[in-house]
Amino acid sequence: xxxxxxxxxxxxxxxxxxxxxxxxxxxxxxxxxxxxxxxxxxxxxxxxxxxxxxxxxxxxxxxxxxxxxxxxxxxxxxxxxxxxxxxxxxxxxxxxxxxxxxxxxxxxxxxxxxxxxxxxxxxxxxxxxxxxxxxxxxxxxxxxxxxxxxxxxxxxxxxxxxxxxxxxxxxxxxxxxxxxxxxxxxxxxxxxxxxxxxxxxxxxxxxxxxxxxxxxxxxxxxxxxxxxxxxxxxxxxxxxxxxxxxxxxxxxxxxxxxxxxxxxxxxxxxxxxxxxxxxxxxxxxxxxxxxxxxxxxxxxxxxxxxxxxxxxxxxxxxx
Amino acid sequence: xxxxxxxxxxxxxxxxxxxxxxxxxxxxxxxxxxxxxxxxxxxxxxxxxxxxxxxxxxxxxxxxxxxxxxxxxxxxxxxxxxxxxxxxxxxxxxxxxxxxxxxxxxxxxxxxxxxxxxxxxxxxxxxxxxxxxxxxxxxxxxxxxxxxxxxxxxxxxxxxxxxxxxxxxxxxxxxxxxxxxxxxxxxxxxxxxxxxxxxxxxxxxxxxxxxxxxxxxxxxxxxxxxxxxxxxxxxxxxxxxxxxxxxxxxxxxxxxxxxxx
Numbered sequence: 001x002x003x004x005x006x007x008x009x010x011x012x013x014x015x016x017x018x019x020x021x022x023x024x025x026x027x028x029x030x031x032x033x034x035x036x037x038x039x040x041x042x043x044x045x046x047x048x049x050x051x052x053x054x055x056x057x058x059x060x061x062x063x064x065x066x067x068x069x070x071x072x073x074x075x076x077x078x079x080x081x082x083x084x085x086x087x088x089x090x091x092x093x094x095x096x097x098x099x100x101x102x103x104x105x106x107x108x109x110x111x112x113x114x115x116x117x118x119x120x121x122x123x124x125x126x127x128x129x130x131x132x133x134x135x136x137x138x139x140x141x142x143x144x145x146x147x148x149x150x151x152x153x154x155x156x157x158x159x160x161x162x163x164x165x166x167x168x169x170x171x172x173x174x175x176x177x178x179x180x181x182x183x184x185x186x187x188x189x190x191x192x193x194x195x196x197x198x199x200x201x202x203x204x205x206x207x208x209x210x211x212x213x214x215x216x217x218x219x220x221x222x223x224x225x226x227x228x229x230x231x232x233x234x235x236x237x238x239x240x241x242x243x244x245x246x247x248x249x250x251x252x253x254x255x256x257x258x259x260x261x262x263x264x265x266x267x268x269x270x271x272x273x274x275x276x277x278x279x280x281x282x283x284x285x286x287x288x289x290x291x292x293x294x295x296x297x298x299x300x301x302x303x304x305x306x307x308x309x310x311x312x313x314x315x316x317x318x319x
Numbered sequence: 320x321x322x323x324x325x326x327x328x329x330x331x332x333x334x335x336x337x338x339x340x341x342x343x344x345x346x347x348x349x350x351x352x353x354x355x356x357x358x359x360x361x362x363x364x365x366x367x368x369x370x371x372x373x374x375x376x377x378x379x380x381x382x383x384x385x386x387x388x389x390x391x392x393x394x395x396x397x398x399x400x401x402x403x404x405x406x407x408x409x410x411x412x413x414x415x416x417x418x419x420x421x422x423x424x425x426x427x428x429x430x431x432x433x434x435x436x437x438x439x440x441x442x443x444x445x446x447x448x449x450x451x452x453x454x455x456x457x458x459x460x461x462x463x464x465x466x467x468x469x470x471x472x473x474x475x476x477x478x479x480x481x482x483x484x485x486x487x488x489x490x491x492x493x494x495x496x497x498x499x500x501x502x503x504x505x506x507x508x509x510x511x512x513x514x515x516x517x518x519x520x521x522x523x524x525x526x527x528x529x530x531x532x533x534x535x536x537x538x539x540x541x542x543x544x545x546x547x548x549x550x551x552x553x554x555x556x557x558x559x560x561x562x563x564x565x566x567x568x569x570x571x572x573x574x575x576x577x578x579x580x
Binding site (some may be wrong): 167187190191193194196197198199201202204205206207210211212213214215216217223229279 | 373374395427430431432439443506518
């Protein structure tokens with residue numbers, strides 16, 4: 001084994017050990033004078049969920065170059081799908097509910113994509129922004145009489161399978177989320193170095209040249225878009241269990257911006273960078289919780305600096 | 320002439336509003352020939368290329384490739400049928416590496432799906448290995464070796480032109496269209512490129528190229544088609560075309576038409 005491979009292997013082993021021992025290490029509290037920072041296992045679970053969401057956005061924006069400012073809509077659809085399935089008169093098993101969340105979110109996004117993916121850049125961003133808001137308002141207005149209106153859908157202990165119930169034991173949900181986050185990251189890193197991944201990048205870089213190289217632009221985009229939505233649905237489904245509620249106010253525009261920001265922070269298109277970006281982002285939000293709404297101000301300034309000094313993100317490839 | 324030509328352009332017209340960028344253009348490209356499409360600026364050369372490669376459909380006329388019409392097909396379908404091209408203002412995938420650029424060219428000759436990539440299936444591994452090997456071979460062939468992992472945008476201009484040719488060749492085309500491949504090259508690079516085009520012919524490729532520079536195409540082409548103001552004004556072997564008064568007039572102009580180009 002080369003030295004490089006050894007280093008990488010030990011890196012992986014350390015990461016796995018660290019993630020596996022997190023349930024024992026957490027919660028921790030840092031006290032600095034009057035200021036307290038509490039980090040619990042649920043923060044780690046939340047990190048994992050954000051990694052999944054960020055992968056969905058990375059697939060659309062980072063790989064295929066399709067700017068989406070309403071990604072939260074697909075997370076909301078996944079979340080509501082999960083809650084509706086679990087609270088139905090004859091509830092379905094949690095894993096079928098999760099598959100439904102993935103499929104419905106992916107299908108809705110592919111359908112939206114089929115109508116608007118011929119638009120470019122800014123125009124597509126406006127459509128997705130509108131779709132995000134429409135989805136939130138529709139859910140709030142008790143869409144199809146299923147979404148519970150402004151109260152959302154509450155998932156009681158009776159509806160959540162015992163082993164995923166955080167109030168009993170937060171560890172299984174943590175490991176389940178972690179497994180899905182790892183799986184999503186794995187899928188994206190595999191796809192990046194594949195025929196389809198290169199086709200996405202080619203379409204992003206130059207449509208005309210991509211078409212002349214034999215790539216069906218529309219189909220490539222539709223796949224990237226639909227699959228991105230499926231990741232959103234997965235994250236949303238798990239988020240419903242995490243939150244024990246699907247509530248319309250959790251899915252507003254700012255959340256879409258946050259996820260895009262994570263991807264930009266980490267480096268669009270870079271799987272490792274996006275993971276780092278989402279974890280870092282979430283930790284910083286938690287650490288500076290005391291600053292309340294000022295966090296967004298600081299975060300905005302940080303992003304502006306990033307755009308000025310390192311536009312490709314922390315780990316992105318320069319071009 | 321017995322065998323059908325590889326490409327036949329029949330009465331091709333392309334209008335943009337009131338402008339006829341190409342008007343009633345007809346010519347043939349025989350298998351394993353080098354055909355040059357020449358003419359002054361704005362003669363409609365690139366328009367012909369763009370119509371042949373499906374960037375826009377013809378207004379009138381037909382394009383027959385391998386005995387079937389490709390007029391009005393989408394770019395990616397035309398590439399799949401075996402026509403590859405390069406662009407006048409180099410269009411590489413700037414944010415991708417040199418090797419990846421060529422690998423994109425393999426798109427139509429491979430078929431592994433997202434699922435194949437996910438489970439690293441045998442098909443995916445075989446295709447990746449095969450494509451990488453071919454891509455490396457092509458990079459050596461066009462003269463861009465040892466720069467695989469460099470970003471395409473970091474290559475010097477002359478090598479970018481060559482890389483674009485490698486990407487086009489990667490799709491194993493029956494016909495390759497080169498849009499002003501010598502534009503912006505130094506005299507040394509030009510003669511190198513000329514060697515490359517000749518080697519491509521020796522390897523059995525059929526080449527249709529656009530060029531401004533008469534000197535460059537003269538010794539290179541088997542057949543020359545001259546366009547001016549969207550119309551074909553002359554056609555034939557290099558010697559015949561060079562002495563055609565219509566061509567001389569188009570290039571040098573007559574006193575009253577000097578402002579035209």
